[in-house]
C-alpha cells in the first residue's frame with residue numbers, strides 16, 4: 325500500500341496503523357469491502373482529521389486526492405523551505421484542509437527530511453569518489469527508508485522544473501546530485 329516502510333498514505337510521516345475507507349462507508353456502504361477503497365493511514369489522519377469527511381464538487385466528484393490512483397503532485401506543491409503544502413487545485417486545497425497536511429509536526433518533519441536528503445546525497449557523492457559502493461548505496465537506502473518520502477519525491481521533481489536554482493538556493497550543490505541518473509533511478513517513484 326505504501327512505499328518501503330508502511331507509512332500513512334496521507335501524511336507519509338507516521339506509521340500506518342489504520343485502514344481508512346477513503347470514501348466513508350456511511351456515504352457508500354457498497355464500498356465497505358472494495359479493496360481500492362482501503363488506504364493505509366495513521367490514526368491521527370484517519371481519526372483526528374478526516375473522520376467521515378468526504379467533500380465533493382457540484383457534480384458529486386470527490387475533492388480528496390486518492391493517493392492510490394492519483395498523483396498528489398498534480399494538486400499540491402511542497403514549499404521545501406517551509407515544509408508546507410501549497411494547493412495547486414481545489415482538490416489540493418480540500419485535501420490540505422481535511423487531513424491537516426500543514427499541521428506543525430508534519431511541517432517540522434518535512435524540514436528534517438529535507439536536511440537528511442541533502443546530507444545523505446553529499447555523503448553519497450563522497451563515497452562514490454572514494455569508490456565505496458556499499459557505503460554509497462547505504463546513503464541512498466537511508467533516504468528511501470526515512471519518513472516523509474514525499475519530500476525526496478518533491479525534490480526530485482522540482483529540480484527538473486524552471487527555477488530550480490532558486491528553490492535550492494540554500495544548497496546549490498544538491499541540484500546536480502538530484503539530477504544524477506543513478507540517484508534518480510534509485511529514488512524516484514513512478
Ligand SMILES: [Zn+2]
Pocket residue numbers: 332333334335336337338365366367368369370
Ligand atoms: Zn497520517
